[in-house]
Amino acid sequence: MDLKIILDKLNVKYDENLSAKIKSVKYKKSSKEIFIEIDSNEDLESYLNNQIEQALREYFDSSTIHLSYNKISNPYIDEYDLITKEITNYNPSSSSWLNDMSIKIDKEHLQVDILCPSKEVYHSLISNGLSKILQDKLILFDDYKINFVKNINKEPDKELFINKFEEEEKNICKLTELKPTEQSKKIDNIKSDDNKYIYKSGRFKLGDYTKLIDMSINNPNMTFEADIFKIEYRELKNCILASFSVTDYSYSLLCKAFLKDKEIEKFQNEFNNGDHVLIGGQLSYDTFSKCDTLMIRYMEKTEKEMPKDTAQEKRVELRVHTKMSQMNGVTSFSDFAKRAKSFGHKAIAITDVSDVQGFPEAMDASKDFDIKVIYGLDANFVDDEEDVVINYNENKSYNTYVVFDIETTGLSPIRDKITEIGAVKIVDGIITERFSQLINPQMLIPEKVQELTRITNALVENEPTIEEVAPKFYDFIKDSVLVAHNAKFDTAFIRRVFKENDLDFINPILDTLSFARATVKDTKKFNLATLCKKFGVSLVGAHRAVNDAEATAHLFIKLINKIFDPKHIDFNKLNSLKSHIEPEILFESSLSILTKNEEGLKNLYKLVSDSHMKYFNRVAKVPRSLINKYRKGLLIGSGDESGEIFNAFFRNLEVDEVEKIASFYDYLEIQPIDNFIPSLLRNKLTREDIIEINKKICKVGENIGIPVIATSNCYYLDEKDDLVRRIILNGKVGVPDYNAKIKQKLYFRSTDLMLEEFSYLGADKAMEVVVTNTNLINDSIDNVKPIPDGKYPPVIEGSEETLKNITYKKAHEIYGDPLPQIVEARLKKELDSIISNGYAVLYIIAQKLVKKSNDDGYLVGSRGSVGSSFAAHMADITEVNPLPAHYICPQCKYSEFMEDPTIGSGVDLADKNCPKCGHKLNKNGHNIPFEVFLGFYGDKEPDIDLNFAGEYQPNAHKYTEELFGKGYVFRAGTIGKVAYKTAYGYVKKFFENQEDISQTEVDRLTIEATGVKRTSGQHPGGVMICPKSKDIFDFTPIQYPADDKSSGVITTHFDYNFIHGKILKLDILGHDGPTIIKMLEDFIGIDTSKIPLDDKDTLSLFSSGEKLNLDKNIFDVSTGTLGIPEFGTGFVRQMLIDTKPKNFAELVRISGLSHGTDVWLGNAADLVSSGQASLSEVICTREDIMLYLIAAGAENKMAFDTMEKVRKGKGLTDEQIKIMNNLKLPPWYIDSCLKIKYMFPKAHAVAYVMLSFRIAYCKLNYPLAFYATYFTIKLSDFVGEVIINGPEAIKAQIDFINNKETPSSKEQTQMPIYEVALEMYSRGLEFLPVDIYKSKAQEFTIEDKKIRMPLRALTGVGEQAAKNIIEARNDGQFLSKEDLLKRAKVGKSLLNIFEINNVIKDMDDTNQISMFNMF
16 A cells, blocks of 8 residues: 555655555554554655654554564666566566557556457466566556456467467577476486487476476476376478377476477377376467467476375275266276276276166276176165154054244254244144244354344344253153154254253154155145145245244145044054155165176166166156165165265164164265265264264164275266366256365275274274275175176077078079079078078068068168178168179079179179170179178178168167067167267366466366266167067166157167177168158159169269259259269269269269268378379278288288278277288378278168169159159258249348358258259249148149149248148138138247248138128
């Protein structure tokens, strides 16, 4: 504070040029001394010192004044000089943007506004305390406030940024000697292996270790250890820039190094993601990366110090939550198992909340880390067997009831106090007496509680204490049944009060909450307010004990009168009503379940299934009755803080009462004190309370002979992972989890830590609960596998013989008898492999499904690699013939097979007549090896994917169930996990009010938050079939997708990928292709399978639009494939323009390229455009790799394995690269394989091209049918009100969308529809508008050589409304708009749409007007 302000108040005169500040004022209360420290730029004159001291003594007449002065020199010219120098000191790289910064100094209002040139600079300057530094320094001039301002109008030039960035980095790299920082951990000598690579740049002396959270640009020289989690390399003019994202888990930092040619390879080989490194360098703000960045001067890979378990005898952790605990756990089970193994633990349990979807990963981890896994569940337990009335004597009759309620200072029956008791006495159903008393709790009532109850500290200040009130209340309730709403809460306080006052608590207790749940069925809520409203009970002034007790009393009387004579209430009968309570509406608590053996595992699967399918309400709940039903083979534990046992002591129950509850359990659990942090922070519990309750639990275990175990109750591996879990909790839908705000310690603990944690029990007892008993539990449990070994296909009697008969019959029909040698050999080889590996039933199922669909008039398309199987083709499962290209005579069965493997498709063979009979030969064969489908040794799991028409898909699913029976067919379940983009949103949401978190730290947290289970779902068409010899619970629990009972679908609980291969999976998918073909055939009346696939005019559409004869003034196209499935997107059309396909085989290659990931762009496209390879030579489909390698001399298995790795984007092994380097391969081949992320099978590509070609043929030759079909399929994105107005209106809309900076996703999907509509207009075709009587609901129709729009072509016309109109018009014309509204049951908004679009322009408004018009 400016000294002049004080002098003015003290009326002391001074020189106007005086420059002095009061630095500090301290008051010593005991001696009444005041110490004042003054900073001044110059010595104060002695007279002024005396005046100040005298004035202060007079002002503080009863205190002793001590004045001290500090003379401060000012090295700065002015405020601007100070600010610029301090910013340069704060951020050494600021010279690149300091001149662009504007500093406004307002001396009148003592404010400094610093206008930052970019938001990146702004974020850099507001972090690490620069504002306070400047404010403290500026005190030399005056008491200024600092305000940093973003310059939102200025967007820095990117090139300038890059240039400045590189210049700054070069300058930094020129630094020769850097001073070490002074931190905690001193480095004396770094001893390294002489052969070990260490990156060094310039001279750098390693200093003391720094935590990244403590880094500051004010101390730029840093030495630290961290993990690498992201690496990127970027080529600059003269070097390679390596950018590393590293973390020590206190924070994350971007680090950079410039690499010269000679060290790039060593650097890349040495440092990888996940490595732990020692780094030294200089910190500065990087204007290119827009964050604080460390220029690496020293980097060495080091061993990371990992947690250890040094105890001689090891514990077993029996309560572990993984990433499969939905939006709760954040560590994979594999990481838990790896840590447990490193600790020397012989077993570890998995107990996710509600679900067992982590079991398959746990099974794999058990094998990978050679550790026993105990499979279990953290169940959401509800007690559906709890009585409505408790503590009563069956031989005694009761006619007096005291309905009571209390108000308290909080929710803890241990810590909080009662502030009011209200009670109403009922005798024989009549209210006879009342009790009401405010109570002084002798502690402060929290503000929130005061607001809720309106009971203030002042209100109870003079009221009696509980010691005075308790005896009076005891007398009031004597010999009565106590009644309360949610009685457990109220009675918990009364128990404690009576015990503290030596009063017995022996009354029967009746809970109106349970009573209502058992008897009131038409409500979802059972709180007091809801029930009072329902029963017409007055509740005025809720949350006051006297008022709540009065209302509860009247409610109780009404509930009793519904069932009993109030004078004779049968408690046994009342308790029998608990069976009417729906368990899913009860509040859940924690309970542990472990599987002892195979029987227990199956019972657990049944229990989990029922909990999800029968008792799901917000979460899947497990009723006590369900546990009793499936208890065999299971061990039941008491769970965590919310569990029955801990909660019983929390509610002040006595040990003997808790022992009765504990008899239900096989073991009791206690957890570390730090697990109770939320309750400690809410003052529900103290550390002493937790210790006391844990000791009581141990006592209960001793008394009734049940082992007590200590569990970590972990949700993550290390304490540092808590932040990630809180981010996940905060990302939950709805109100964020309260615990998202609280730092917790729910990590996996070593034996040492657990023994130390429970040392308060005594060394022997701690050893018992931590080590002895956890091992005892483990030893009682068998090794089980959650998914059995082996394959379990369904059985269709005689399927092997049936398959042989079907395939040979068809083969003989086409190729004659005897079969050509190549056909016979291929069919025999396939059938031997299929039948010997047990897959005949798979073929028969698929054959039956396809036949049923075809018989019902719907074509079925094949997907995936099933077209690689000639047996599948002969069984009519797929149209794709995988034999080499060949001719076949339909008349005399003459055949001619091509030996040239470069002929990709028989479709492309020249037309030819049969040399034997002169008939025109058919052309077929696409040269696809069978091994792609089943492997060389039948060891590849086959996958038959079938594309059914969308509307037929449900029929196919239903038919599958008819084939195998209900209870044996389930939809393939999936698990939806938090994806990177979603995780990024969670992280940003968590830190939304914190501007100083770095992007590097955001990246790190995002990566760690991915993979957490978010929901469950279903495969779009996958069906799992359980054999009748087994039960689905031998393989997996079951549930509804996303626990949505209304879906009508039951899925496997496990992700289908884990059980695919154990039981049969069929892909019965819905697809537009078969639907389009069906509609086209209905329009034009031809069999599209007869369309020639070598039609030249149709083929031309894939490289030119010339054959469409477009009016180019309206619209023009480079290819004719707009609207053709698989070939109509802009991406594929550009491929067609680039490659100009000349035959069917090249279309197949293009289809393979377009459906792969990183197969065309950045790979084959570059090879073709640079002339290194032709379209026929680049890798297009999976088969290309296997066949090319075999042709180059590779062994079959090696070629197959290489294809499998590459097609899945898994790259190549060193061994595979070594073999390939010795083969005669093009120089680009290995690099091309390494780039590929996913590859399409050729059979799938052939099936797609066959379908697309037929549709293209119809587009060329039957345009009205094509466009009517296309627009029907795309109806949801069709904008009839624009398109009906012709080409100019459509072009205007296209321009409007193109000119938008960010078109909506809806507008983007509408663009191709507008283009197809323009193409249609340019072919001279026209639309007919929506007609209330002629238009169909949602199908475009052909009328007078034009296309009539359906009712739903207009935006805003819903499906049901359109159907209602169709149904209503069948009863006759609409008399008026009023009649339309009434008969079709549509809204006025729809009438408005019709009016705007002239659909009902001639229709009168009302029926009356129509009658007048008749005269």
